[in-house]
Amino acid sequence: MSDEQSEAVRLLWGPHPKPKRGPKPALSLNRIAQAGIEIADAEGLAAVSMQRVAGLLGVTKMALYRYVPGKAELVAVMVDTAIGGAPPPNEPRRDWREQLGGWARHLSTVFHRHPWLLDATVGPRVIGPKELAWMEQALAALDNTGLTGAERMDAVVLLTGHVRGIALQARAAGPEGSPEAQLAATLGELMRAHGERYPALTAALASAAESGGQDEALEFGLHRILDGLGLLITQRTN
Amino acid sequence: MSDEQSEAVRLLWGPHPKPKRGPKPALSLNRIAQAGIEIADAEGLAAVSMQRVAGLLGVTKMALYRYVPGKAELVAVMVDTAIGGAPPPNEPRRDWREQLGGWARHLSTVFHRHPWLLDATVGPRVIGPKELAWMEQALAALDNTGLTGAERMDAVVLLTGHVRGIALQARAAGPEGSPEAQLAATLGELMRAHGERYPALTAALASAAESGGQDEALEFGLHRILDGLGLLITQRTN
DNA sequence: AATAATCAGTGTCTGGCGGACACAGTTTTT
DNA sequence: AAAAACTGTGTCCGCCAGACACTGATTATT
Structure with a gap:
């Protein structure tokens, strides 16, 4: 049950165990997703490549793989980020x-x-x-x-x-x-x-x-x- | 108005002027589309590459470009082929x-x-x-x-x-x-x-x-x- | 304070993709 | 017979996702 799907699940649903040793990460999952969204908004999803996203963040593409196991998971995070918070809660007075x-x-x-x-x-x-x-x-x-x-x-x-x-x-x-x-x-x-x-x-x-x-x-x-x-x-x- | 779009239009809507000289084509637009559909049905659209389609037809991928200007147009033809004929005509007696x-x-x-x-x-x-x-x-x-x-x-x-x-x-x-x-x-x-x-x-x-x-x-x-x-x-x- | 463990980011490489281009071989017209 | 037109091939390019080994930074342990 520790397949690639559970990787995506952990990425989207947490938890995000943060490391105790080693240098501090220069990026974050959120910043990466935002960069991807920016590119996708401007030029479409096809323009979103690891290189483009990494370039926008001033980093090599392989650095992204420290945060995301693959492109599919990056897109998944982009989706959930772009969808944003749910609309304001339902008001019970409305039908x-x-x-x-x-x-x-x-x-x-x-x-x-x-x-x-x-x-x-x-x-x-x-x-x-x-x-x-x-x-x-x-x-x-x-x-x-x-x-x-x-x-x-x-x-x-x-x-x-x-x-x-x-x-x-x-x-x-x-x-x-x-x-x-x-x-x-x-x-x-x-x-x-x-x-x-x-x-x-x-x-x-x-x-x-x-x-x-x-x-x-x-x-x-x-x-x-x-x-x-x-x-x-x-x-x-x- | 002779852009790449009109290429796709001519491909889908005709006419298909057939050449008078040169060797006879070994393939046809329809056979190519069918091959693509076969692959897409079995393994999804992502598995449809020029190489795969050409291989299924026993031909080099570049040969396909004699029939189709690019992959996008191939997919367009696949779509219209796979959708098939319209359903049987409406019977006026039904509402x-x-x-x-x-x-x-x-x-x-x-x-x-x-x-x-x-x-x-x-x-x-x-x-x-x-x-x-x-x-x-x-x-x-x-x-x-x-x-x-x-x-x-x-x-x-x-x-x-x-x-x-x-x-x-x-x-x-x-x-x-x-x-x-x-x-x-x-x-x-x-x-x-x-x-x-x-x-x-x-x-x-x-x-x-x-x-x-x-x-x-x-x-x-x-x-x-x-x-x-x-x-x-x-x-x-x- | 010194060492060992851990982790972030890089450089290099592979296989596959779409497609441009020059070319050889075949068929028909002149 | 020669020329023109056309089909399919071989080679090349740039881009893609990703595997892997590596350097350097940071922190826990001794």
Whole structure:
């Protein structure tokens, strides 16, 4: 049971036994994670290499391996650091709907601030304490709603999936610069060339264009999900 | 406008002008994509390298660059190939709800069959014709529902986000082998050690465990989403 | 105070990756 | 027959993650 996974667990969940002898460390896990986050925020997760991170810290790349067993674990720490503390605690006076809505919007801003979280959170991995705190928060909002444990879990998965999906398409559309224009133009060309094969898509795009797109995708899905949950909850509590 | 993006567009959308002189190609775009898919299905997207693909085809890696400008484009072709043809056309006798439900379940099986699609479809990229056909199909199901074009698009994004989210957690839980057991055991250990910090999570897990988890997450979210959409649609059509 | 143990950071090396480029061999056009 | 066009190969580069042996700094033990 002392495999590489438990290394990641110890790194994320502690304890961090500090050495008694030898020179004092010039770095810290937190500083390393911050450096990685800085690079990932600016240039994406692919730009995060041991060399880059080490260079940013004025150190050789091999020095990082004194703090982190490998790149995967570094990314894991980056994720849990970037996710940050959970949102302010649920106020009991608000109902589950307001709480979950606020939670999802808050999570959405996190994904917007650190788009590389999308890349870093695909695939099996060890979850960190702050990430788990997010899930705890959402689950707590669903207390006393009559939902079973499995249903509460499924509801949270549903919400996070939506937030992720929105972040995904937000990145595909591009923030503002050239990639957006190019990709959008490319799609426009495609539709002009092959539009007859996709009539419903053509119609939807035209309709969306004339009504002035204002990116309500997050709110739209959120309202649908919360409405659907509401139906189930009233059905359970009556 | 003859950048590298248009290369990918030409590759995915044609036309494919075939040369008149020179030796006949030993490979084809399709065979290369199939080889890549085979590797990705078996060992994940990370195992797909030019060398591996070329080796599987009995060829040097540089030969692949005669068919594909780079690895990103190869992955794009793999994606559009693996997604496969759209599901059988919508039967007009079924209502939007049945159509969208079937569509989402069908899409879910695709993600289950090719888990690496999750990795391959993060980040800005050129969309392929088959992928667009999937979107077309879902949009067509929402014709005559009173929803605006933007709303129809948002609804499809919501559905795909959910299917992706389910595929994501399905992979995190592991198919059957050791990673599942290890990760689940790890989570169990964490909960045992830090459970008091996550009371709602502890309660939900306990409740889910005793009711016998049977992985209804896909259906749960699907029903909530369709219920929520149903509310909006009846509101619009009345 | 001297020695031994421990630990931080470095330098060097390996194998694998994507990809640029020049080249040889094959096929078709002129 | 010659030239043009095209396919697949061999070689090279820079970057990557990581293994390993090492130097030098710091502290506990004697």
